[in-house]
Amino acid sequence: xxxxxxxxxxxxxxxxxxxxxxxxxxxxxxxxxxxxxxxxxxxxxxxxxxxxxxxxxxxxxxxxxxxxxxxxxxxxxxxxxxxxxxxxxxxxxxxxxxxxxxxxxxxxxxxxxxxxxxxxxxxxxxxxxxxxxxxxxxxxxxxxxxxxxxxxxxxxxxxxxxxxxxxxxxxxxxxxxxxxxxxxxxxxxxxxxxxxxxxxxxxxxxxxxxxxxxxxxxxxxxxxxxxxxxxxxxxxxxxxxxxxxxxxxxxxxxxxxxxxxxxxxxxxxxxxxxxxxxxxxxxxxxxxxxxxxxxxxxxx
Numbered sequence: 001x002x003x004x005x006x007x008x009x010x011x012x013x014x015x016x017x018x019x020x021x022x023x024x025x026x027x028x029x030x031x032x033x034x035x036x037x038x039x040x041x042x043x044x045x046x047x048x049x050x051x052x053x054x055x056x057x058x059x060x061x062x063x064x065x066x067x068x069x070x071x072x073x074x075x076x077x078x079x080x081x082x083x084x085x086x087x088x089x090x091x092x093x094x095x096x097x098x099x100x101x102x103x104x105x106x107x108x109x110x111x112x113x114x115x116x117x118x119x120x121x122x123x124x125x126x127x128x129x130x131x132x133x134x135x136x137x138x139x140x141x142x143x144x145x146x147x148x149x150x151x152x153x154x155x156x157x158x159x160x161x162x163x164x165x166x167x168x169x170x171x172x173x174x175x176x177x178x179x180x181x182x183x184x185x186x187x188x189x190x191x192x193x194x195x196x197x198x199x200x201x202x203x204x205x206x207x208x209x210x211x212x213x214x215x216x217x218x219x220x221x222x223x224x225x226x227x228x229x230x231x232x233x234x235x236x237x238x239x240x241x242x243x244x245x246x247x248x249x250x251x252x253x254x255x256x257x258x259x260x261x262x263x264x265x266x267x268x269x270x271x272x273x274x275x276x277x278x279x280x281x282x283x284x285x286x287x288x289x290x291x292x293x294x295x296x297x298x299x300x
Contacts, residue, residue: 002051002085007044008147011037012154015140019158027129028119034136035088035116041143042091045100048147053094054085089113092139095146102142105173105266108135134169137162177272180262184220188260199259200224206258214250214281219274223259227252227279250279 014037021030046053086094092109096102102109112135115127141162144151155162188196203224204215218225229252255264255275264273271277 002043002047002054004044004047007040007047008149011040011044011140012156014040015154016156016158018136019155019161022129022133022161025129027115027127027132030129031115031119031127031132034133035113035120038112038116038136038139038143039088039091041140041147042088042095043085045095045143045146046091049098054091056084056086056090088116095143100142100146101267103138103268104135104142105268109139112136112139130165131169134165137165138169141166173268174272177264177269180264180269181220181273184218184257184260184262188221188223196223196259203258214279216255216275216279218255218257218260218262220262221257221260223257225255225257225259225262227255227275229253247280247282250281252277252279 014033018030018033018037021027021033043054089109092102104112111127112132115132118127140154141151144154152159191199200223213226213228215224216227217223227250229250231248231250252270252275253265253267255270255273256262262273264270264275267277
């Protein structure tokens, strides 16, 4: 019923129509076609893992689950079994929960989905075609990576448009993050020397309150900031002498400086803000505080 290859083929076709609408400057048609294309790709990613992941979790979800798993369901006379599956927003959320990296901020995802909804249901919605198309390209490219699908063959004649849109979006994002860093640096510099020293001292102490956070000097003001995220893996050192000693890999999701107020709260901001996306640290039953200047820490 939901075949991965069929979903992929549909996504290719809808993407072609979406990019044609983009070239023709038809935002509503683009939003409609792009929304369907992204949803089919996201569903293909879920189906690759298990068709059951498409089920919309409701009290009557059993018939949908059975149908997606290829099991026959006996429906009451005169009724046909209904299959209800998740939409684009929930499909993306489930993929992210499964560890799939989507190269778009939460705001970008929300804006794209909103544009898709306005195009589908109509109304007084208004969205920027260039920005929405750039978000679409970044979402699609992320899903293609998960599917191990060739990007060049997918975008085909629209590859140059996709490259330009993606490059422009990344440049705009880097400029936005640079502006955040500059504003935070100016804010900290405007404080008196004594106030700056007090803030730094307090920040250094507060780090120890959160034992699973790591210190990282702020890229804006140089004060002690904190990295937070998820510790996903442990691994033994290669050295046989320390075979029992393990390391934990912190996947950084957020950086915060309580001195200048800088906060980077997405993977995209982390990359653009000169903050390491991953850090390896010594692992024990309680992960101890380790400073970013410690030679035992290295970016992965």
